[in-house]
Amino acid sequence: xxxxxxxPTHLIKTRGQQATLRCSPISGHTSVYWYQQALGLxxxxxxxxxxxxxxxxxxxxxxxxxxxxPNYSSELNVNALELEDSALYLCASSEILETGRFFxxxxxxxxxxxxxxVV
Amino acid sequence: LxxxxxxxxxxxxxxxxxxxxxxxxxxATNDYITWYQQFPSQGPRFIIQGYKTKxxxxxxxxxxxxxxxxxxxxxxxxxxxxxxxxxxxVGDISGGxxxxxxxxxxxxxxxx
Numbered sequence: 589x590x591x592x593x594x595x596p597t598h599l600i601k602t603r604g605q606q607a608t609l610r611c612s613p614i615s616g617h618t619s620v621y622w623y624q625q626a627l628g629l630x631x632x633x634x635x636x637x638x639x640x641x642x643x644x645x646x647x648x649x650x651x652x653x654x655x656x657x658p659n660y661s662s663e664l665n666v667n668a669l670e671l672e673d674s675a676l677y678l679c680a681s682s683e684i685l686e687t688g689r690f691f692x693x694x695x696x697x698x699x700x701x702x703x704x705x706v707v
Numbered sequence: 708l709x710x711x712x713x714x715x716x717x718x719x720x721x722x723x724x725x726x727x728x729x730x731x732x733x734x735a736t737n738d739y740i741t742w743y744q745q746f747p748s749q750g751p752r753f754i755i756q757g758y759k760t761k762x763x764x765x766x767x768x769x770x771x772x773x774x775x776x777x778x779x780x781x782x783x784x785x786x787x788x789x790x791x792x793x794x795x796x797v798g799d800i801s802g803g804x805x806x807x808x809x810x811x812x813x814x815x816x817x818x819x
Contacts, residue, residue: 592750621807631751631794631809644806678750680807692739692798693758696807698750 590615592699594679600705601669609664609702613681619643620662621682621696622654626675634677637662638684669706676701711795711810720818725782727813729795732776735805740771740778741796744789745812751794755780782815790817 593612601607613620622634633646637656645652651667660681666673682696712730719725731740739758743751755762757769757778768781782789792812799808 623809630811633806633808636806644804646806676748680750691737692741692796692805692807693737693756695741695753695756696796697753698743700750701748703748 592679592681592697594677594699594702596702597700598703598705600707603669603671603706605669607666607669607673607704607706609666609677609679609704611662611664611679611681611699613660613662613679614697617681617683617697618660619682619684619694619696620656620660621680622662622664623678623680624648624675625678625701626672631678635664666704671706674704674706676703710799711797711808713793713795713810713813715811716814716816718816718818719785721786722784725785725789725815725817727780727782727793727815728777729780729810730777731795731797734775734797738798740769740775742767742769742778742780743794743796743809745792745794754793785815785817787817787819789815791815 595610619638621636623631625631636644640656654664656662678701680696680698682694741756742754745751755767755769762769770779792814794809794812798805
């Protein structure tokens with residue numbers, strides 16, 4: 589069974605540009621989570637999508653946005669890129685006990701991440 | 708808020724047992740505790756999950772006391788390849804709903 593897949597593996601953008609990162613969850617998982625991990629730091633929660641809806645977002649500016657498609661895959665968009673947006677962006681997926689309600693007993697599984705470098 | 712606290716770093720030697728403790732004083736009644744391992748430039752990998760008492764799988768054991776305010780990940784007979792950052796995960800309330808929130812993680816270095 590395929591795990592969480594992310595693309596691209598690496599992306600280099602210029603400050604002010606837009607970046608789009610993609611994620612395909614594990615088959616059967618309806619929830620997708622996005623995290624940002626700057627070099628040497630922990631995982632910062634970005635966004636949570638479930639059944640096509642944004643359920644929660646972390647403390648990030650509105651230029652970080654995304655969406656979830658009917659097949660549960662997801663896209664993270666970062667507009668007006670800044671140098672400090674350079675980081676590993678991790679996508680994770682899980683089943684959900686109740687639509688729109690996170691349950692920590694449903695294990696979340698991560699992809700290998702997309703490295704975004706802003707120059 | 709079920710904020711987690713872990714030691715920043717730990718050192719061990721090959722063949723030793725390593726125990727990493729995570730404090731989660733405000734864990735919710737229905738919250739599970741999950742541990743992950745992360746190597747540099749890779750996504751976190753699920754290790755083990757538990758709700759109470761003891762859980763064991765082929766790579767680790769997880770000990771959770773009755774009050775569930777902490778948990779201990781036990782890695783038996785570590786090897787150099789166990790050098791990684793270990794995170795414990797519980798739910799946390801943000802924006803009115805629970806979200807999976809990671810602590811800062813524990814950097815484990817295994818020496819020859």
